[in-house]
Amino acid sequence: MPELPEVETIRRGLGKFIISHRLISTEILCEKSFIGTPIVGKVKAIRRFGKALVIDLNNCQSLMIHLRMTGQLIFDSTQNTDRYAAGHPSDNFTSTLPNKQTRVILHFDNGTLYFNDQRKFGFVKSITTKDIEKDSFIKKLAPEPWDIKLEDFYEKLQRHKNSPIKTVILDQTIICGLGNIYADESLFMSNIHPMRKAGTLTKTEANILLNMADKAMNIAIASGGSTMKDYVKADGTRGDYLDKFAQVFNRTGKPCVVCGTKIEKIKVAGRGTHICPHCQQLPQSKFQPSAELSSEINLSPHKGASKNA
DNA sequence: CTAGGATCCTGTCAGC
DNA sequence: TGCTGACAGGATCCTA
Numbered sequence A: 001m002p003e004l005p006e007v008e009t010i011r012r013g014l015g016k017f018i019i020s021h022r023l024i025s026t027e028i029l030c031e032k033s034f035i036g037t038p039i040v041g042k043v044k045a046i047r048r049f050g051k052a053l054v055i056d057l058n059n060c061q062s063l064m065i066h067l068r069m070t071g072q073l074i075f076d077s078t079q080n081t082d083r084y085a086a087g088h089p090s091d092n093f094t095s096t097l098p099n100k101q102t103r104v105i106l107h108f109d110n111g112t113l114y115f116n117d118q119r120k121f122g123f124v125k126s127i128t129t130k131d132i133e134k135d136s137f138i139k140k141l142a143p144e145p146w147d148i149k150l151e152d153f154y155e156k157l158q159r160h161k162n163s164p165i166k167t168v169i170l171d172q173t174i175i176c177g178l179g180n181i182y183a184d185e186s187l188f189m190s191n192i193h194p195m196r197k198a199g200t201l202t203k204t205e206a207n208i209l210l211n212m213a214d215k216a217m218n219i220a221i222a223s224g225g226s227t228m229k230d231y232v233k234a235d236g237t238r239g240d241y242l243d244k245f246a247q248v249f250n251r252t253g254k255p256c257v258v259c260g261t262k263i264e265k266i267k268v269a270g271r272g273t274h275i276c277p278h279c280q281q282l283p284q285s286k287f288q289p290s291a292e293l294s295s296e297i298n299l300s301p302h303k304g305a306s307k308n309a
Numbered sequence B: 001c002t003a004g005g006a007t008c009c010t011g012t013c014a015g016c
Numbered sequence C: 001t002g003c004t005g006a007c008a009g010g011a012t013c014c015t016a
Helices: A004-018 A128-135 A150-159 A166-170 A180-189 A203-222 A291-296
Strands: A022-028 A041-049 A052-059 A061-066 A071-079 A082-089 A102-108 A110-115 A123-128 A264-268 A271-275
Touching: A004 A041, A004 A052, A004 A071, A004 A082, A004 A110, A004 A203, A022 A082, A061 A128, A061 A291, A071 A128, A102 A123, A123 A128, A150 A166, A150 A203, A166 A203, A180 A203, A180 A264, A180 A271
Parallel strands: none
Antiparallel strands: A022 A041, A022 A102, A041 A052, A052 A061, A061 A123, A071 A082, A071 A110, A102 A110, A264 A271
């Protein structure tokens, strides 16, 4: 489920294997999955831009890798039996490679890096290092939650005031790094219903949402995202890595960790969305005249979140 | 400009 | 068992 925490996990984990090692050759098993011309050279650094990974070589060339929905990176060491696997969890993590889903194979002087991708949405792209920031995807990326200024975020919510808040936070040009899982998790942690129109959030709520997005992703990064270690239990059975940190995602029908209400799955802008119907309520659906009006009247019996900021 | 839906592709799973 | 349709962690492109 390559969202930011997983890509960051890969960046850190893969670095231990390939930094200062040489990329020797490339096998392209699916034309669509490799953009540009294969390159060779010694790995200098691995960087991350949102959900994109960039491997810099020492000759001013780089590989940009985006896993999209189902991409995986699996490194097999030739020196020992070590395997490092991360990305979209599947049995590929433990099976023999290459297999049917292997799209690109990168040969290093100390092992083999497999790029697997069931749905072929992801890609590996060769690019001159200095042009990374000019890449059409990377140049549009918004800052990550911990770098966003509340004022800027709030202003963007106003610009997309009629869109559901979930759609807005999935937009990488507004806030970078959230995918379907962490969008649901962040909204749950903020007690905000995903269908709320972005323009109805108060500045206080926007601030909470930023903080929760930060928190959700940092918890996930700290716990290592979806690595092989977490996916495969000690006894070899398949584990559910989501159990570690998901409070609503994929927990349809299970009790809310806060109030015990059953988690529901709904659809927001075409994406499966998980909510606790008790903790995340839409502000009064039918009986209020309009969203504009109800945001002016402070309906909350608690201390106002509306006055000055 | 924004908002919404279709689309890229393959695999899996529920229902008949 | 075999078929069909819905759906899947992302992002872009097209339409209104």
